Amino acid sequence: MTLTRRSALTAALALPVLGLPGLALAKTAPDFAVKDADGKVRTLSEFKGRIVVLEWLNRACPYTQKHYHGNMQGLQVSATRDGAVWLSVCSSGSWQPGHWSSGAGAKGWMKKYGSAATAMLLDEDGVMGRAYGARTTPHMFVIDPAGQLAYQGAIDDVPTSKVEDIGRAKNLVAAALADLHAGRPVRTPYSQAYGCAVKYG
């Protein structure tokens, strides 16, 4: 079990109130405590005061693969360079596609693909995924320095699995980050996420 009792409780309390798609209204991003690929427990509160990007990922999903031809890594580099924290989250249950049974496997994959994420969270039991209502891979969330949910949805506005479509797409995460840095409200706070279903166990 990768969540602490306190945060699991928070999530359990938050869920009925928020409902799954209702996070944007409720604004506050649920806290979590999930082990990363190094076995270290990461929480949302440890990044208080910083922008946090959450990226749901499944290495077996063609839509995740589409963006790992450089698009996602580029976004990770620019976001973290600008001071944001980037957390990739794998919510695949054991026995489900894309699941990593060891942190070493996840780290090997990150190294191979040149992931510039701050950490890879292994949300094996899906508690964090369900608390955020993560439905697809990729499904993106941007949390502002005050811990409010500033953006949730797709990475861009062309919902296909083809790499060549990235060029003509508007990157909604980059746009949200730019809005936050400029101190203005995020113009597109929500979009419908596209991709493979998150493979909850």
Added chain:
Amino acid sequence: MRLLLAVLALLFAAPAFAAEVDTGHLKIELVAQDASVAPGTTAYVALRQDIDAGWHTYWRNPGDSGEPPKLTWTLPAGWTAGEFVWATPKTLPFGPLTNYGYSGEVILPVPIAVPANARPGPVTLEAVVDVLVCEKICIPETGKVSVTLTVADGAPKPDARWGASVAAALAAAPKPAGLTATFENGKTLTLAVAGAPLKGADMSGAWFFPFQGVWIDHAKAQTAERGSDGLTLTLTPGYAFESGKPPAVMDGVLVVGDKAYEISATPGPAPAGVSGLGPPPGAKGEGTGAAPKTGLLIAALTAFLGGLILNLMPCVFPVLSMKAASLARHAHETRAARRQGLAYGAGVVATFLILAGVLIGLQLAGQQVGWGFQLQSPPVVGVLGLLMLAVALNMSGVFEIGTSVQGVGSGLAAKGGLSGAFFTGVLAVVVASPCTAPFMAGALGFTIGQPPIVVLAVFLALSLGFAAPFVALAFAPGLLRRLPKPGAWMDTLRKVLAFPMYGAAAWLLWVLSQQTDAAGLAVALMGLLTGAFALWLWGLGPKAWRQGLALLLLAGAVALVLQPDSAAPRTGESAASAVLPSEAWSEERVAALRAEGKVVFVNFTAAWCVSCQVNDKVALSTDEVAKALTAANGVYLKADWTNRNPEIAAALAEHGRAGVPLYLVYGPASETPQVLPQLLTPGMVAGALKKAAGT
């Protein structure tokens, strides 16, 4: 994929007919309603999908994930294509998510405007189709499809093959039917629909499929309330409502009974006659409980079959020899034989259920284990080896347990025989675990990620299947009576049958040698030697000091065979066949080789998996396969699961398997591998390699 497209482009360069594209998990083709069409009219061609069992594609609103199919047309000048006429979708629940889509065969017509100045003669309509097909995993497929029509004046002539199907799809597609629909978002989101078609209609399974994904929460239940003129559905609002910008129109498809209508709901109070008559009789969301139950039933049936066939697998032979020896002894007493059979069955069932329990426990604890998992532990293999040796020595007459075996018929001996039969059942299961039988793999794969009760049910079915033949035999006095009368031959038979047991012990030691090193094997051999001596000592007769010493030595023997765990487990290559050079498997290696355009043959195997070893010898080590591999420009990868390996367990699970063997053949041109059966022949492997290479 590029190669596939090139091949497809070649295939379709000559526009003459409609041909289907097989993308691995579905077949797609363009079919026509009318073979001949008139200028200035609207013709319908349709994208026909023939989706493999268990897989699905998506509706216009795919729900929580997924992507609808897309056609990108290449049409002659003046011709234009419209949007899909979408067939009624189904809900596809997946964990906490729900998608909307199709399974089986689906026909999606597209209106084609034939220009008024179209010249008479054949015309080919081409399109690139992009379709996402998913099971547990999702695969985007791309292919070029085309259909050739003839432009001719006069009434259209229906296409002989597909005309009726396309016409039926057009007729069945949901259409507006003059229904009045409103929605209100107060405490809950309600959708009220009224109109003539709903008067007294069968409203079971009522469901609203919205055209947009942001309006409702797809995964939540939709409860229906009937009225005299319509119905009210209570929905869970989606993001659009919570963002404070509710839609001005909520349109979609309303399914009631076996009918479907397109509706367009506007905000406002409900029309009259949409409530008050309670929920529809027998109301039940489609696929909310029925589907898993059928899945379980099928899994249980296949598990039963798998259990039956497991009796024929090589691992079970040594134990069957024990069983045969005991049956021979009781053949001529109907009651004793029956009791024996039942005790054996009880032993089998109990052991399977214990195995299932351990499996569930380990999986709940997050361990990657599967069928045969216990043999991944060297101490377990060592203890089993000692046990086999003990049984063999017993059958050889080195020692006896309990009262005289010759005293059949006395109550005491019968009792002793019963526990013996139970124990035989236990042993049969334990040694059967390195084998998976046909049908069994699928059933065990089904249990992956299922709740414990389902796992138990499948294991129960498996155990009943496994126990059935012997229990049935014990209840067939006619068959048993054909055996010769008891006598000296029985003792000889028993001694002969000891040798398969020695063989089983030898085999287990070989497995152990694969798992540890020479030192580990030496320690285990010492243990077996000590055990044999202890048993001989015991057999000398009942003297307290001798038996005490024997027990002490036996304990020492067990301690010794438990040792090899400390030896460094060997990884990677083991049990390599001489003929076929192989490399160690990894997901990355498979991807890299496929990127190079190579055919990849993956063998998921383990030293303790007897089916794997048999396949290795019978099929994989043959010249035929070696030649086919070379001809296909293929690479042979081995995923060795002799010791625990979570990556391999995960890969097996991705293919719905809980254990080895699993044989995959990847071709450069297809996204998913061919899965070969669990019992191989050289021709089968060679054929699959050939097919993968596209020759």
